[in-house]
Amino acid sequence: MPRNWLLLAAKHGGAQAEATAEWLIERGVCIDIWDADRRNPLHYAVLNGWKRCVQLLLQRGASLDPDVDNMTPFHYTVKTNAEEIAQAFLDAGTPVDTLVTRDIYIPVYQQGRVVYVRRDGAQYPVREARTEKGLTALHLATLTGSQRMTKFLLDHGANPNFPSDHGETPLHLALRRDLYGPEWPGIVDFWNDPMFRIEVALDYVELADSEGEYCSTQAWIYEARSTIISLLLEHPKVDINAQDVFGISSLHIAARGGDSSESMIRKLNEKGAKISVRTKKDETPLHLASRNGNVDAVTSLLTLGADPMDGDVNGVNALHYAAQNGNLRIIQGAVNHKPDASLETFLKSKDNHGQNVLHHLLSSNIEVDITVVDYLLKWSVGINDLDNAGMSPMAKYLRAFVLCAGDDDPEVLRLMFECGANPAFETEEGLGLAHLAAGSHRVSVSLLRTLASWGVDLRAEDKQGRTALHNSAIKGNPTENILRFLCDEIRLSAGLRDAHGKTPLDYAVEMGQKEHHPNLFDPDRWTRTEKLLRGLQEEL
Known part of the structure; x- marks a missing residue:
């Protein structure tokens, strides 16, 4: 046979x-x-x-x-x-x-x-x-x-604390709805295929169907997920504080966000979850909630006794994390939670790299909300504090990677200058605010005018004899308007040679010929810069 x-x-x-x-x-x-x-x-x-x-x-x-x-x-x-x-x-x-x-x-x-x-x-x-x-x-x-x-499995003796090879318990997976494990491009197995989650039911609700059907399906999914978590939490042997190989606990997962994270945090806390449990990077649930902008979770954790002053392995606390994503409500919540006696210390706290809350806010690569800047500046949080690399908050703002200039950039600078920002700031290399601005994607003529109006010397040279025009060419981000402003109004010379005998054009050519990382943002920018500078020289 x-x-x-x-x-x-x-x-x-x-x-x-x-x-x-x-x-x-x-x-x-x-x-x-x-x-x-x-x-x-x-x-x-x-x-x-x-x-x-x-x-x-x-x-x-x-x-x-x-x-x-x-x-x-x-x-x-x-x-x-x-x-x-x-x-x-x-x-x-x-x-x-x-x-x-x-x-x-x-x-x-x-x-x-x-x-x-x-x-x-x-x-x-x-x-x-x-x-x-x-x-x-x-x-x-x-x-x-x-x-x-x-x-069925719990009723028949399944271990609710059984760890995966990454230390995840069933409760971890129930809350996260995902798991760690091997990955390979284009390869999925049953475990990481979203087609086998109950959430796939939403994909079968026709677009033409009423909104009510979608909402009722969502409610059914939420109820199913909540029931599973309740079954685990009600098990007499469940370890609510079990941590995976990264030190992530169930409370960390709930704090990150998701369906009704506030009620889930309270439910876990009632079952004995430790509010200040730490990951291998010393992150508490409050750190993760603040970093992810989860306002409800932050409010719950603060109410339950989480300390916003606690720092992680890098000394970053909840206030710093809230500033990184520019969440004013979380910043205000953390500030309002601290007693007056320790509030000043909290607001001026620095991480292990010497960065205060303004450094964290202004070095973010997302658009900075001017209302958040205004709120923090009113607390006098150290506008001229230097981090361990010698950078002020304004310098970090000008050096932060962004895709393009923002409409509020000049206004953000104005607010900082009004609160005492130092217009004569220089890095150890002698780079002033003009150099940093010219090399930033934030640069615009209006931003440069704002700097000049508050006493920043746009003609200054660094310790290598380079001007803002040199730095703009090195970074490859000048527009024709910016070049004309620097050359025609500020009277910078496009032919000026630095201590190495190089002009801005030399740097544009040199950078354009270098082999860059294949994923580099806008690799053609130096070619455009070279073309603009050559055109400017021909006019002269």
Whole structure:
């Protein structure tokens, strides 16, 4: 009898396939045979819902090895919500915490057919001895959103604290709805395929359907997810403070954001979650909430006793993180939470790099909200403080990477000058504010005029004898208007040679000929700069 008859019957199904498969099994056909996806008859019996076949195969010792989707036959009972079949596995002695360790299998074409090989070159999954870490069926149920199987597995003794090979418990996956693990471009397995999350139901709501159907589907998903989390939290043995390999706890995940993060934080806290638990980088939940702009989570954590003064491994605190994303409500919440006696110390706090809250706000690569700048400046937070690299907040603002000039840039500078910003600032290399502005994508004629009106010397040279025009050419970002302003109004010479004997044009040519990183932003900018400078020289 051909070895693959049982596999064919199980894989392709049909009206008589189940009965045929049972007949073949009872007559002793080989059951240890796999297809190209590394699935055996037991995998397909589970997927087909053939309980009797599953029982017969288990009685005969069918393999529980995972397929190329990193799924054992027992894990597939979660996909099909098959409680009775899962019970058959347990009755046959299959451990409820049967695990898999994910790997990547790459399809290759060999001898006229597709086979899968592991990244290390092995053609098939290697059966490993049982370890203390891996992904169990409970991990899968909480990740994909199966209420039924989550309850079934917990009721039958599944360990709610079982760690994956990255230390994630089922609660981590339930809250995050994602998992760590190997990645390969274009390769997905069952675990990281969004098609197998309950959220995929939203993709099947027709655009023409009423908004009510979409909202009701969302509500159903939220209720399912909430039920799963409640099942885990109500388990008497759950470790609410379990941390993964990065030190992330359930409270860290809730603080990042998501559905009703405020209520989730309170629920976790009521179950004993530590408010100031720290990651391997010393980040608290408040740090993550502030960094992600989660106002509700920040409010909850502060109310529950989180200290906004606490710093992470780099000394960055909640105020600094809030400033990085320019969230005024979080900044105000953190400020209002501190008692008056320690407020000044909090507002002037610096990280391990010597940066205060203004440094963090103004060095961001997102558009700076002028109302946030105004709010912080009214607290006198150190407008001329220098960080460990000798940079002032205004210098960081002018050096920050942005794609283009903002309408409020001149006004931001004006506010800082009104509050005492030093117009004579220089870096250790002698770069003044004019040099930094000319080399920035923020540069505009109006910004340069603002600098000049507050006493910044636009004709200044650095320690290498370079002017703002040299720096603009080095960075490759002048426009024709900026060049004409610097040359015609400020009277900078396009032919001026620095201490190395180089003109702005020389630098533009030199930078244009260099080999740059393939992902460099706007690599043609030096060609444009060279063209503009040559045109300017021809006019002269």
